[in-house]
Amino acid sequence: MDHGKLRARFATLTTAYLADACIRAGVPVRCAPAGLRPLSPGGRIAGPALPARHAGSVDVFLEAFEHARPGSVLVADNGGRLDEACVGDLVVLEARAAGLDGVVIFGLHRDSADIRAIGLPVFSLGAIPAGPPAPRERPAGALSSATVGEWTVTPADLVAGDDDGVLFIPAEAAEELFTLAERIRDTERRQAEHIRTGRTLRAQVRFEAYLDRRRHEPSFTFREHLRAIGGAIEE
Numbered sequence: 291m292d293h294g295k296l297r298a299r300f301a302t303l304t305t306a307y308l309a310d311a312c313i314r315a316g317v318p319v320r321c322a323p324a325g326l327r328p329l330s331p332g333g334r335i336a337g338p339a340l341p342a343r344h345a346g347s348v349d350v351f352l353e354a355f356e357h358a359r360p361g362s363v364l365v366a367d368n369g370g371r372l373d374e375a376c377v378g379d380l381v382v383l384e385a386r387a388a389g390l391d392g393v394v395i396f397g398l399h400r401d402s403a404d405i406r407a408i409g410l411p412v413f414s415l416g417a418i419p420a421g422p423p424a425p426r427e428r429p430a431g432a433l434s435s436a437t438v439g440e441w442t443v444t445p446a447d448l449v450a451g452d453d454d455g456v457l458f459i460p461a462e463a464a465e466e467l468f469t470l471a472e473r474i475r476d477t478e479r480r481q482a483e484h485i486r487t488g489r490t491l492r493a494q495v496r497f498e499a500y501l502d503r504r505r506h507e508p509s510f511t512f513r514e515h516l517r518a519i520g521g522a523i524e525e
Contacts, residue, residue: 378404
């Protein structure tokens with residue numbers, strides 16, 4: 291999926307819909323830790339992952355930008371450290387100049403006011419004034435992968451982020467996952483409209499029938515019920 295199409299389709303979706311699509315497709319739901327949030331409310335990103343593992347110096351990010359595809363998202367791995375900021379306003383400015391769609395930091399940022407003024411979406415674990423005290427030895431493969439929480443992110447992944455957080459999905463599955471997410475969105479919108487006009491969600495999913503069957507068959511699950519009536523919401 292080219293970047294223009296990716297951005298256009300994500301503009302009508304959320305990471306929640308994409309996460310639900312992953313469940314339905316049997317794809318691991320690879321969410322960044324819940325504390326990794328957009329610096330500015332309403333921030334949204336969607337693009338190919340550009341991984342870089344930080345080792346106390348911004349040169350690794352500048353090197354990553356040398357080979358960045360337009361629309362990429364820098365995934366800056368600082369090991370989730372909370373004692374130093376690894377990205378500041380100059381890196382974000384340079385990311386924008388390189389044509390990136392945004393920055394995701396498994397760690398902290400600084401220069402918050404200046405970054406907000408730049409306008410490029412930045413997601414991080416928070417802010418701290420202090421930068422790295424000294425460079426460290428760069429790990430092997432620093433530009434081939436990044437770790438965010440429990441997940442390894444590579445250039446074969448796409449990054450999607452919004453107010454709910456950040457999600458990583460395999461680029462090769464993007465078409466299927468976006469199509470599923472759009473179907474889930476449309477179904478939920480119809481259900482929401484029915485609720486607004488007086489038909490409760492319980493009525494829509496025949497919840498009373500589900501409770502009745504579960505009384506006789508305790509192992510029967512709500513998802514099985516939804517499949518049976520053809521109105522799957524969660525899947």
